[in-house]
Amino acid sequence: MLMNHLRNCGKFSTLVFADHSSGKLSKSTLKILNAAKLLNQQISLLVASNDASSVVDQIKSSIPSNVVHQVLVAQHDSFKAPQADLLGNLVKQLIDQHGFTNxxxxxxxxxxxxxxxxxxxxxxxxITDVIAINNDVFLRPVYAGNAIAQVKSNDKVKFISFRPTNFEEIQQTGDKVSNIVQVKVENTKQLIEHVSDELVQSDKPELTTAKFIVSGGRALGSKENFKILDELANALGNTAIGASRAAVDAGYAANDQQVGQTGKVVAPELYIAVGISGAIQHLAGMKDSKVIVAINKDQEAPIVSVADYTIVDDLFKVVPELTKKIKEIKQ
Known part of the structure; x- marks a missing residue:
């Protein structure tokens, strides 16, 4: 009887996977909840963790009950470093038990x-990288963002990923969600053994959620020269450091700093591209930024075509001067 009740409650309903790291709920979760609302179905939020208490507390204090109907908490030691096979098994378990359709x-x-x-x-x-929904038709960029595909699915269960940068965070007003349901994890068989994590510590905000981003390209010439971007970012405040693929491949920046089609897609309020020519794969990852500033010696560089402002000059001259001016303004 209980199982039938769960299936009935889940009819035409949506299960949303909550992103979190080190006990902190990701801002991307608040954005994709706004996206999930466009499906016009009852929403359940899934938290999978070896210690979910901190994340659940944040959800209970920030997510309204008129957005999320219930929070499903799957707490198990195997989710300390969750592998794809484990999460896949968990999601299948919940879809089968509750009858989720999305x-x-x-x-x-x-x-x-x-x-x-x-x-x-x-x-x-x-249906991946969705940026909008129009009358049950999902819109997603293709060809490095140069075209928008319209996708309609007849699958009984739809599996959708949304691009967080195209959605605003949910309004955190009204009564907060309080319906917390503990889930018994049934299948914890792992195909891969987790050995260790190597985390890069940084005082800079995460690329995908930063309001300001300063990105460097191959023209910076070395990992040492990348430090001038740190100085500019510190002067601006609340600024993340990004990089082009060429800079990452050259070893000037870490992989997790890469912006582009094969890196991270960002849409900050301000994007400063320093010494980046603007290959199509890079433009696909940042051209939705609200204001784009290009600093480049080549006025014919592709980045100039998408930039709102362009400074055609030597970056090693411009960046220090810009940093100095920003510090003077803030004093």
Whole structure:
């Protein structure tokens, strides 16, 4: 009787996967909840963690009950470093138990890994990187953002990833969600053994949520020269450091700093591209930024075509001068 009740309650309902790290709920979750509302179905939020208490507390204090109907908490030691196969098994378990008709994630790295694994169990085609919904038609960029595909799915269970940068955070007003349901994890068999994590510590905000981003390209010439971007970012405040693929490949910046089609897609209020020519894969990851400033010696560089402001000069001259001026203004 209880199982039938759960299935009935879940009819035409959506399960959203909550992104979190080190006990902190990601801002991307607040954005994809806004996206999930466009599906016009009852929303359940899934938290998978070895210690979910901190994340659940944040959800209870920030997410309204008129957005999320219930929070499903899957707490198990195996989720300390969740692998794609484990998350896929968990999602399948919940879809089978509750009858969810939509499963929603952000376009995070882990979601890209496990979303196809669970979709194939239902012979479904994932609909990825969605930026809007128009009358049951999903819009997603293709060809490095130069065209928008319109996708309609007849799958009984739809597996959707939304691009967080295209949505605002949910309004944190009204009564907060209080319906917390503990989930018994049934299948914890792991195909991969987790050995260790190597985390890069930084005082800079996360690229995908930063209001300001300063990105460097191959023209900076070395990892040492990248430090002038740190000085500019510190002067601006609340600024993340990004990089082009060429700069990452050259070893000037870390992989997690890469902005572009094969890196992270960002849409900050201000994007400063320093010594970046603007290859199509890089433009695909940042051209939705509200204000784009290009600093480049080549006035014919592709980045200039999408920039709101361009400074055609030597970056090693311009960046220190710009940093100095910003500090003077803030004093």
């Amino acid at each position: 499963f929603v994630t952000s376009t995070s790295t882990i979601a890209k890994d496990f979303l196809p694994r669970v979709a194939v169990k239902y012979a479904a085609q994932p």
